[in-house]
Amino acid sequence: MRESLKIVVCVKQVPNVTEMRIHPVTHTLQREGVPSILNPLDEFAVEEAIRIKERHGGEVTALSMGPPQAREALVRCLAMGADTGVLVSDREFAGADTLATAYTLAQAIRMLGFNIILCGKEAIDGETGQVGAQLAEDLGIPLVSYVRRLDVDPQARKIVADRETDDGYEVVESPMPVLVTALKGLNQPRQPTLQGLISARAMEIRQIGVSDLRGERERYGLKGSPTYVARVFVPIPTTKGTILQWGNGSEALKTLVDFIRISTAS
Numbered sequence: 240m241r242e243s244l245k246i247v248v249c250v251k252q253v254p255n256v257t258e259m260r261i262h263p264v265t266h267t268l269q270r271e272g273v274p275s276i277l278n279p280l281d282e283f284a285v286e287e288a289i290r291i292k293e294r295h296g297g298e299v300t301a302l303s304m305g306p307p308q309a310r311e312a313l314v315r316c317l318a319m320g321a322d323t324g325v326l327v328s329d330r331e332f333a334g335a336d337t338l339a340t341a342y343t344l345a346q347a348i349r350m351l352g353f354n355i356i357l358c359g360k361e362a363i364d365g366e367t368g369q370v371g372a373q374l375a376e377d378l379g380i381p382l383v384s385y386v387r388r389l390d391v392d393p394q395a396r397k398i399v400a401d402r403e404t405d406d407g408y409e410v411v412e413s414p415m416p417v418l419v420t421a422l423k424g425l426n427q428p429r430q431p432t433l434q435g436l437i438s439a440r441a442m443e444i445r446q447i448g449v450s451d452l453r454g455e456r457e458r459y460g461l462k463g464s465p466t467y468v469a470r471v472f473v474p475i476p477t478t479k480g481t482i483l484q485w486g487n488g489s490e491a492l493k494t495l496v497d498f499i500r501i502s503t504a505s
Contacts, residue, residue: 244297244393247348248288248321248357249374250281252305252312253364261471277312280359282319282428283421287389288357289320290426295393298322300351304332304344310444317439318431325351329448334461337365341373343459346452348378355398356418360385368420375418383411384420 254273277285288299301316303309304327313324327347335343348356356375361368375382387408388401396415401408403422431439449459457463483494 244291244295244354245352246288246291246297246299246355247351247353248284248299248301249344250285250301250303250312250316251278251362252303252309253278253362256363261473275308275311277315278359278362280361280363280423283423283425284357284359285316285319285321286426286428287421291391295391300325302344302347304340313444314439315431317442318435319429324444325447326444327447331449332460334464336464336466337367337369338373338465339458339460339463341370341377342463344374345377346454347447354415358420360420360422371418371420381413381417383413383417385422386419387422387425389419389425
């Protein structure tokens with residue numbers, strides 16, 4: 240008799256980009272007073288994890304790394320249907336870049352056990368898309384990225400996925416354990432009900448700190464981060480658009496050709 244599936248979905252709490260502001264002095268993202276949300280692309284990963292559980296059984300663990308307020312993102316995951324929530328939070332994790340974040344998450348996931356790991360394609364605040372790949376590398380497991388359709392075969396302990404490429408898509412088969420990054424369109428994430436949110440808030444969320452993890456402490460947080468963001472700024476437009484007055488037929492074509500000729504000459 241095979242053991243049930245252990246599904247881990249990695250999520251992140253991010254600032255609502257529609258209300259994101261840049262500090263005029265420090266030139267960093269101004270998070271104070273800006274509402275935070277569950278990273279929208281992670282919702283597709285959460286939904287797919289829950290669907291796998293509904294089809295094949297198993298347990299879904301929502302995992303997040305961040306400050307204490309990141310619990311709110313895990314509450315939403317629980318309200319959607321995740322079984323447990325785990326928050327990786329410690330002052331020593333502060334300042335982590337994608338490399339240190341992936342390393343920290345890998346240590347936590349080894350503790351939890353897993354067959355399938357799901358992540359959103361990227362977080363909307365940084366848009367690097369690096370953590371999923373780095374996490375798979377740290378764990379020494381296959382990575383199937385940009386997935387738009389996913390089939391799981393628990394008996395054969397494998398997955399078959401359609402993943403997008405620059406030229407279309409390809410069908411990929413991988414043994415478990417495996418890490419999958421989800422695209423928008425993989426599914427339609429469910430909306431938590433009011434009762435689901437109430438029940439989720441009553442559930443215990445486990446917190447993991449640096450003392451709970453194995454690994455090299457110098458690879459956590461700022462000490463383990465070879466990259467950093469010096470500043471963030473809004474690009475200043477340097478040119479204005481040009482409105483062409485179109486005529487009909489050959490007159491319109493001549494207007495466009497003359498404009499291109501003048502633009503390329505200057």
